Amino acid sequence: MRVAHLSLGDYRNYRTAELELRPGPNLLLGRNGQGKTNLVEAIAYFSSLRSHRVTGDAALVRAGAESAIARMRVVAEAREVLLELQINRDRANRAQVNRNTVRPREVTRWFSAVAFVPEDLSIVRGEPSIRRRFLDDALVARHPVAAGALSDYERVVRQRTALLKSQRGRGEALGATLEVWDDQLVEYGSQIMLARRELIRDLTIPLKRSYHALVEQDHGPSLSLSESVGEALHGVSRETHPDGELAEVSRETLAAEIRAGLEVVRAREVERGVTLIGPHRDDLVLSLNDLPVKGYASHGESWSFALSLKLALASLLRDESPAGDPVIILDDVFAELDARRRGRLMDAVRDFEQVIVTAAVEGDVPDELSWHRVRIEAGQILEDLS
Ligand SMILES: Nc1ncnc2c1ncn2[C@@H]1O[C@H](COP(=O)(O)OP(=O)(O)OP(=O)(O)O)[C@@H](O)[C@H]1O
Numbered sequence: 001m002r003v004a005h006l007s008l009g010d011y012r013n014y015r016t017a018e019l020e021l022r023p024g025p026n027l028l029l030g031r032n033g034q035g036k037t038n039l040v041e042a043i044a045y046f047s048s049l050r051s052h053r054v055t056g057d058a059a060l061v062r063a064g065a066e067s068a069i070a071r072m073r074v075v076a077e078a079r080e081v082l083l084e085l086q087i088n089r090d091r092a093n094r095a096q097v098n099r100n101t102v103r104p105r106e107v108t109r110w111f112s113a114v115a116f117v118p119e120d121l122s123i124v125r126g127e128p129s130i131r132r133r134f135l136d137d138a139l140v141a142r143h144p145v146a147a148g149a150l151s152d153y154e155r156v157v158r159q160r161t162a163l164l165k166s167q168r169g170r171g172e173a174l175g176a177t178l179e180v181w182d183d184q185l186v187e188y189g190s191q192i193m194l195a196r197r198e199l200i201r202d203l204t205i206p207l208k209r210s211y212h213a214l215v216e217q218d219h220g221p222s223l224s225l226s227e228s229v230g231e232a233l234h235g236v237s238r239e240t241h242p243d244g245e246l247a248e249v250s251r252e253t254l255a256a257e258i259r260a261g262l263e264v265v266r267a268r269e270v271e272r273g274v275t276l277i278g279p280h281r282d283d284l285v286l287s288l289n290d291l292p293v294k295g296y297a298s299h300g301e302s303w304s305f306a307l308s309l310k311l312a313l314a315s316l317l318r319d320e321s322p323a324g325d326p327v328i329i330l331d332d333v334f335a336e337l338d339a340r341r342r343g344r345l346m347d348a349v350r351d352f353e354q355v356i357v358t359a360a361v362e363g364d365v366p367d368e369l370s371w372h373r374v375r376i377e378a379g380q381i382l383e384d385l386s
Contacts, residue, residue, distance in 0.1 A: 026371065346366045
């Protein structure tokens with residue numbers, strides 16, 4: 001698929017903006033702080049309903065305005081669709097697909113993008129919550145309905161934890177109320193655990209391929225899950241290897257394991273007022289040559305791993321989606337890479353239907369492609385340079 005046109009009103013530093021994009025490679029050029037990232041952030045927002053830079057939407061609305069409008073014309077398999085989002089500072093957001101009002105979530109069914117951003121390094125180096133977010137965004141990109149299970153699960157953990165906290169130390173008072181939340185934790189938790197296991201199983205081969213394409217060396221990148229349920233049941237942190245038998249477990253088995261795990265941690269949960277097991281406490285473990293990437297890999301290796309993960313996701317979505325390729329966004333990543341890796345990264349994405357690159361320095365961008373160039377200055381889309 002591809003973005004044909006983006007219109008913005010009161011979005012970040014844009015009072016209004018009209019951006020025409022073409023199939024193939026598009027280059028948004030401009031000095032630092034002019035509004036390049038804001039444009040690709042708006043495009044990516046249609047695929048996930050969140051920005052990679054902030055939690056919450058308030059910063060997306062131009063300072064002084066009450067709401068932002070983002071409208072995008074998308075072409076997928078020769079069909080055109082018009083998506084529109086109104087992002088409100090103080091109210092729920094609104095959305096339209098082909099001018100019909102829909103729930104904002106609906107919009108993500110019509111658009112898919114994979115964004116490579118400087119912050120991706122923290123998938124490898126940062127806290128487990130960042131890796132869980134990568135996994136969950138990937139689940140939604142793969143199956144938009146997963147968004148429902150994820151938000152239901154989040155709500156269940158919040159409410160169950162609030163109950164545990166309010167009754168801290170008084171186990172006997174919890175009884176039947178806790179059971180209701182346990183049932184829902186098991187229901188949604190098992191769905192998410194299974195979907196994550198399937199995801200890492202399916203990312204494993206594309207990851208090896210992508211890493212090799214970027215680095216041209218065989219560092220044996222691999223993915224596994226460190227699951228809190230397994231830890232509660234078996235006492236040690238047990239990792240779930242995608243190529244091992246655990247990946248093929250049924251949802252019923254996982255549900256039974258969560259239930260058994262809850263029994264094991266019950267007394268501790270009541271004492272501490274915390275929901276101790278479930279996907280919200282799990283981690284994605286990344287390894288190179290059987291060593292964990294975090295704490296062992298070099299800066300360059302960590303970067304290559306992060307980029308390969310995103311590439312692997314892009315190729316999985318490409319293979320699975322009936323609507324064609326996801327749009328590839330490379331925001332400011334060339335500045336982080338040496339010339340060889342820039343070339344290899346571009347080689348790996350160049351045959352996607354549309355690639356959108358932002359750069360402050362034109363010399364950082366591989367020049368052998370026929371780019372559609374656009375210059376950005378102080379919240380204005382100045383000229384079409386191609
Ligand atoms: N809500 C907002 N209202 C008004 N201006 C904003 C808002 N959010 C961000 N900006 C402004 O947008 C500009 C940053 O734009 P952006 O991040 O797109 O820059 P960029 O061109 O990608 O720069 P770099 O090359 O440094 O990454 C800053 O000047 C910032 O103050």
